[in-house]
Amino acid sequence: MFLNRYARQIAFSGIGAEGQNKLLTSTVAIIGVGALGTVLANILCRAGIGRLRLIDRDYVEFTNLQRQILFTEEDAIKRRPKAVAACEFLKKVNSEIVLEPVVSELNSGNITQILDGVDLVLDAVDNWETRFLINEWSVKNKIAWIYSAALGSQGMTMNFCYNNSDNSNTPNNSAVNSNRPCLRCFIPADQSQTQQQTCATAGILAMSTGTAASIQATEAVKIILNSPATREGLLTIDLWTNRFKNIKIDRDMDCPVCVCGNYEYLSRSGGMRVQKLCGRNSIQITPELQTPIDLESFAKTLANAGKIEANRYILNFTNDECQFVLFQDGRAIIENVQDETHAKSIYNEFIGLR
Ligand SMILES: [Zn+2]
Known part of the structure; x- marks a missing residue:
């Protein structure tokens, strides 16, 4: 009776009853509860991830409603914090899982506490600084995370898996995975300093965020289940020009983070x-x-x-x-x-x- 709500998902050969039980005992953090984060939370709540931690620093506004699928006009009028509004909505969808709203900005001072006990981290943020922080935390703690971003009609996503959450069926696991890149292997740190287009200047389609986050949610399930079907490389999509590309990314053997262990963002001190x-x-x-x-x-x-x-x-x-x-x-x-x-x-x- 308890598992009945997941019957259609259990019937899918990639998941099954054993896979469903694994999902129900896992903890996933979604960082950023905006266009990508609401789609992720919606899918993963219904899929039965046992514990979902939703972290967001902001409140709901009317311009969010076009693509942030868990919010209502009332949330925007009352300026409800996004993490709280999303959890309140999702509680009505699935009362059998644990939903944890965190109304806070993720930074070097609180990341250890906020991500305590998670099995997988999903990036749904809008800035490089937080992504570099997540990357360093994940490399250091050997916990997988999935990057995603969207702008205009484009989206991209990439899995970052480390030793203990990767394909454990492969013999000599750590040696195989030592070739996997981290985010800093191919994105320089000064990326966060450059002037970039934003949702406000380039616009954004709900279809791009929906697609990128749906792929990200699928990969999240695969990673939790240790599926050999887990994707590698950086996937870029453009729904307006119908382009889908998967780019192979190599590890930088001089990478300051995954090779040298220099955690610049994690060790930043506070101050205002x-x-x-x-x-x-x-x-x-x-x-x-x-x-x-x-x-x-x-x-x-x-x-x-x-x-x-x-x-x-x-x-x-x-x-x-x-x-x-x-x-x-x-x-x-x-x-x-x-x-x-x-x-x-x-x-x-x-x-x-x-
Ligand atoms: Zn690296």
Whole structure:
């Protein structure tokens, strides 16, 4: 009776009853609950991944609804945190699995704690900095992760498997897998510094994110099941020009991460962080100490300076000069600003955490 909901998936020869049990006992983290992340969470929740951890730093907006399939207009009006809104929706779909929302930015200070106990990490983020961090964590902990990205009508995805989550049927496993590249083997670190197109400038089709994330979810299931069918190489797709390409990637034998073990992003120290958000006229400020704050007392103090709207997870503040959203971990997204110094001064004036 318990497994009945998975009957059509169990009937598929690649999965079967044994495979289904393996899915039910696995833990998967999805980092970023946007266009890619909502598709991943939707598929993997229904497929019966036993424990899904959804990590996202942002809240739902109307421009998300065209492609972020787990959100409603009400979520956008109430500015619900994406991780929470997605888990609330999915609980109604499958109450037999564990759904864990994490409203936080993934960074070097919290990655060990946030990814504790996961078997597989799925990248659904919109920036290189977080991907390099995930890559280093995965190489160090020998836990597989899957990269994916989408823009316009294009999408790409690639599996990064290391010794213990790779095809364990192969003899002398570690030697075979030592030829597998990591992300830094072919993407230079200064990639994150270059000016790139975003969803806001190049646009994005829900079909591209849906396709890239569906392939990524399929590979996730294969990796969990140790399937010999697990894909290798970088897959790029363009749905508008009908191009599908799989590019073989070699390991760089001078790679600073998987060869030299130099974990630059993992070892970055804290301090207040100021980041422009992808495709938005907003800047995020993260204080060094991300300890939970009492939003209610902030609401009381800030009510003297402007208009407040708050829920359990976030506080919206608006006055004639500025607008920002404050999160429980002390982070704030300052809206309608371009200049980092200006954003920082708004943060210091109204929030003032260090
Ligand atoms: Zn490497």
